Amino acid sequence: MFLIYSILYTAALLILFMPEYLKRPSDLRKKWLCDKFGFFDLLRITHHSSPIWIHAVSVGEVNAAMPFLRKLKAAYPDIPLILSTITDTGQAVARQKAPEGTHLVYLPFDLRIILKKCFDKIRPRLLIVMETELWPNIFRIAAERTVPVIILNGRISERSSRRYQKASFFMKKVFDHVTLFCMQSPSDADRIKSIGAEESKVIVLGNFKFDMDISQHIPFWAREVQGQVIVAGSTHAGEEQIIIDAYRENVYLFPGLKLIIAPRHPERFGEAEEVIRKSDIRYIKRSQLGPEGEDPGSKKFNILLLDTVGELTAVYGIATIAIMGKSIEGVGGQNPLEPAFWGKPIICGQHMENFPFIKDFYAAGAAFQVTSTGLAKKIKELLMQPEKAKSAGEKARALYLKNSGAVDRAMQIVDGFVKTPFA
Known part of the structure; x- marks a missing residue:
């Protein structure tokens, strides 16, 4: 059996080696x-x-x-x-x-x-x-x-x-x-x-993820972002458009509302930017702020594309609401414990299969599961009821600590x- 596996593996390698x-x-x-x-x-x-x-x-x-x-x-x-x-x-x-x-x-x-x-x-x-x-x-x-x-x-x-x-x-x-x-x-x-x-x-x-060593140092540029902020973390293909549409429905009700989109894979930064550009909403890229991140307040924007690696976990610290990528259009979801560490209310799509403990968060009211068509409504609900959002975030933080x-x-x-x- 190991020989058959090795033959099949080698055959696949011959096909995939050069593209990789x-x-x-x-x-x-x-x-x-x-x-x-x-x-x-x-x-x-x-x-x-x-x-x-x-x-x-x-x-x-x-x-x-x-x-x-x-x-x-x-x-x-x-x-x-x-x-x-x-x-x-x-x-x-x-x-x-x-x-x-x-x-x-x-x-x-x-x-x-x-x-x-x-x-x-x-x-x-x-x-x-x-x-x-x-x-x-x-x-x-x-x-x-x-x-x-x-x-x-x-x-x-x-x-x-x-x-x-x-x-x-x-x-x-x-x-x-x-x-x-x-x-x-x-x-x-x-x-x-x-x-x-x-x-x-x-x-x-x-689960080790409940023990993650999360830096509590929020980058300078993120600390300077003003107003309410939706952070959509580790998004996959097809999700940026859904999230932008939900944002558009709410930005007129909540002036100053910002959206930060962080694609999961760096090779998709360009693709995600194109989706944002076509939305005709003012945006900037994190990479435009320089290595240390100058004050983004000097640049007028509604959407920020987080086109860097390694900052997302800390950026959740400024979120009013966190949205989990790969849960709306993808399969498996992304790690909800990063926003939970910061005590943020969490919105997930229908596909969080890789994180079965999320059911405990749903049951406790620490996270909310929505369909793609229900995303805008849930965002509005949490923005209209800040005490509910705060309570959900506190429950998320409590579950994070309980399971460490x-x-x-x-x-x-x-x-x-x-x-x-x-x-």
């Missing part, structure tokens, strides 16, 4: 190419250092991993850390937030010939995979070299579970190479067991593996 290479900015292509084939620049990590290797696929996983990484570095300052990602945005956020000395790489291709060289060169003492990135050959090579593999902050949606169940025979073999599954919720634990994970290897620790602590529980688990003598 060319879509990267020119200044990242060399590093991406070297890392993907296992030619890491690891001069600081000697053969005897036995680092801990952490993998986090993209921005959300990197952000969720940061409190854990900081605790890990503080507890074991002499053990090098390698943090791998798949996306460029994940790399960018990691460069900004990872503990000093963390070595950042792109995850190598999941091929034995590459991975054997990587593992033999860096000799990791532990491989930690954030959430549920399943890479059969990586897990297998780790097991062959007696490197424990831990899934941390694991989650698996019903949709993914159904898909994996079609290949449960193979998935069981993959899961045999995983040492421990630390899942976010009992439902996640049940689903991972249903597709082949041994019950004795599965535990529930909670997963990172400390994970550290207790990982301590046992790190303190075990490494061969």
Whole structure:
């Protein structure tokens, strides 16, 4: 089965390699190419250092991993850390937030010939995979070299579970190479067991996202934005137009109302700007304010396009209302805990499948689920009833604090593996 997987993976790689290479900015292509084939620049990590290797696929996983990484570095300052990602945005956020000395790489291709060289060169003492990135050959090579593999902050949606169940025979073999599954919720634990994970290897620790290390420093330019502000975070294709239409319905009722749109993927900044431009509403781009962000009050605008990486979490701090992207037109939603940290009322679309805990927020009145046609009405309701909006935000903050602590529980688990003598 592993041979068949490798053949299929190689076939897909032959088709996708060049588009993946060319879509990267020119200044990242060399590093991406070297890392993907296992030619890491690891001069600081000697053969005897036995680092801990952490993998986090993209921005959300990197952000969720940061409190854990900081605790890990503080507890074991002499053990090098390698943090791998798949996306460029994940790399960018990691460069900004990872503990000093963390070595950042792109995850190598999941091929034995590459991975054997990587593992033999860096000799990791532990491989930690954030959430549920399943890479059969990586897990297998780790097991062959007696490197424990831990899934941390694991989650698996019903949709993914159904898909994996079609290949449960193979998935069981993959899961045999995983040492421990630390899942976010009992439902996640049940689903991972249903597709082949041994019950004795599965535990529930909670969700790292409730422990995110969120900077309370709001950028200067954001602090200077006047009036009520709607922040639409991590939007996907098709959502900008829906949100702008809802904004247009309300801006005449609430003079001075501002809208900040933050597309999820940098490659969509241009596409999102075109949608805004066609709306014929005054707008500016965050990048026009300079690196430090000059006072945007000097520029007349209704909409601000947040065309930067890494600022959204802090910008939620000025929101009157937060709207979750990928929940209106996309599937899965985006992280509602960032605005919850700031105590903001949250509006979601119908698709928050990747965040099942959002049901607790709906039940508590801390977040509101709407259809695309009901978005404008819900915005109006919250702006007309500031006490209701404030109460919803307070409830969101309370739920955020109530569910924290997963990172400390994970550290207790990982301590046992790190303190075990490494061969």
